Amino acid sequence: MKNHIWRPLLAALTLVGLILLLRLAFVPDDFGVHERGYMYGWHRKGNEAEWQAHPIKYKTDVYCKECHPRKIEELAKSLHAGIMCENCHGPALGHPEDPPTLTIDRSRSLCARCHSYLPYRSSARGQIRGINVKTHHPEADCVLCHYPHNPQPYRQRRQ
Amino acid sequence: MISRRAFCRNTLLILGGIALPLTALELFDPKRIEAYREDGAKVRWVFLVDTTRCTGCGFCVKACKIENDTPYDAEVSRTWVERYVITKAGETLIDSPHAARDGFLSPGIDQAERGIRGVDEEEIAKAFFVPKLCNQCDNPPCVQVCPVGATYQTADGVVLVDRKWCIGCGYCIMGCPYGVRFFHPVHRAAEKCNFCYHRISRGMKTACVDACPFGARKVGNILNQDDPVTKTIMTERVNVLKEEYGTKPQVFYLGLSREVK
Numbered sequence: 001m002k003n004h005i006w007r008p009l010l011a012a013l014t015l016v017g018l019i020l021l022l023r024l025a026f027v028p029d030d031f032g033v034h035e036r037g038y039m040y041g042w043h044r045k046g047n048e049a050e051w052q053a054h055p056i057k058y059k060t061d062v063y064c065k066e067c068h069p070r071k072i073e074e075l076a077k078s079l080h081a082g083i084m085c086e087n088c089h090g091p092a093l094g095h096p097e098d099p100p101t102l103t104i105d106r107s108r109s110l111c112a113r114c115h116s117y118l119p120y121r122s123s124a125r126g127q128i129r130g131i132n133v134k135t136h137h138p139e140a141d142c143v144l145c146h147y148p149h150n151p152q153p154y155r156q157r158r159q
Numbered sequence: 160m161i162s163r164r165a166f167c168r169n170t171l172l173i174l175g176g177i178a179l180p181l182t183a184l185e186l187f188d189p190k191r192i193e194a195y196r197e198d199g200a201k202v203r204w205v206f207l208v209d210t211t212r213c214t215g216c217g218f219c220v221k222a223c224k225i226e227n228d229t230p231y232d233a234e235v236s237r238t239w240v241e242r243y244v245i246t247k248a249g250e251t252l253i254d255s256p257h258a259a260r261d262g263f264l265s266p267g268i269d270q271a272e273r274g275i276r277g278v279d280e281e282e283i284a285k286a287f288f289v290p291k292l293c294n295q296c297d298n299p300p301c302v303q304v305c306p307v308g309a310t311y312q313t314a315d316g317v318v319l320v321d322r323k324w325c326i327g328c329g330y331c332i333m334g335c336p337y338g339v340r341f342f343h344p345v346h347r348a349a350e351k352c353n354f355c356y357h358r359i360s361r362g363m364k365t366a367c368v369d370a371c372p373f374g375a376r377k378v379g380n381i382l383n384q385d386d387p388v389t390k391t392i393m394t395e396r397v398n399v400l401k402e403e404y405g406t407k408p409q410v411f412y413l414g415l416s417r418e419v420k
């Protein structure tokens with residue numbers, strides 16, 4: 001065949017070869033088709049371990065119980081039994097080393113998440129005692145009168 | 160001068176060469192066959208949302224944002240809670256202020272550019288809350304559209320995003336029929352709920368499940384017959400979102416109303 005065919009063909013093949021070499025250098029070894037097949041499983045396998053290594057911030061009540069068993073027992077008997085410690089006390093990651101104390105959210109808006117009155121009788125919200133946040137002692141924090149670990153409104157009102 | 164015979168022969172040869180796909184030149188890899196084998200799977204994570212228990216407190220959203228380092232004040236979240244208020248006139252009002260990160264404190268419904276809409280108690284026919292998160296579909300359209308293999312499904316059914324591999328084209332964000340994907344403002348990559356893969360892989364529950372005070376959210380393994388979540392899905396009247404899309408979503412809902420989209 002003629003020179004004018006071989007020369008561009010050679011140039012094209014060199015380019016393809018170069019791209020394949022670059023691909024070899026840049027694409028990691030674990031990149032390929034994995035468990036879920038070509039359509040859904042085409043990925044870098046090492047990324048799964050990267051996600052699994054993400055730090056756990058919310059340690060749950062199992063972790064809190066190690067040092068604060070009485071608080072957990074008290075809460076477990078109360079109406080607030082379903083609320084985990086870290087919802088109000090913040091995530092326990094690093095505690096007690098760093099931070100030594102957790103920042104407690106005592107704000108009205110935290111309690112209002114469930115206790116601000118919404119007229120939704122068909123939802124679970126309608127079964128919770130609700131107040132109007134704007135008129136129900138707006139000057140005070142809820143925890144001034146209500147004990148969040150064992151909220152019993154009638155008993156507290158007498159005290 | 161080229162003859163007719165030579166011209167036809169060469170044309171057919173060249174066309175045949177072009178038609179030969181590049182994949183045919185790839186060496187045979189037995190792992191590829193193994194990849195299609197269905198046996199051996201012991202874990203398939205699924206989610207169960209009981210909308211009848213949800214009070215819209217938003218503790219799940221708060222916990223999710225902190226646990227997964229989603230910028231707290233940015234208007235993005237891996238999970239969110241929607242409020243549905245259906246009036247007696249037949250109107251459906253939906254909102255999710257700041258993804259319900261701080262819950263629902265006022266009865267006014269945020270209608271974007273139309274302002275806050277107040278609805279009288281007598282006007283409400285029904286009102287409820289619906290938590291939303293990634294459905295970890297069995298046929299994830301977001302994975303199909305990824306041009307670089309940055310998003311994928313693990314053997315246990317969770318769809319993950321490789322932040323180092325994502326080029327930020329945004330196809331997956333458009334491809335998801337449930338709108339669960341967004342751009343992570345810090346990592347500059349596609350971001351989505353991954354059932355707290357770091358937690359479920361270590362035998363824990365997701366952050367939102369732990370944070371929910373009412374048991375409205377549950378995570379389980381559908382391949383384990385003794386799992387309470389599996390039992391509920393198999394015996395109760397559960398529903399999924401947008402079944403007509405054929406994505407086979409794996410987040411099951413109890414008490415879903417027809418207004419929920």
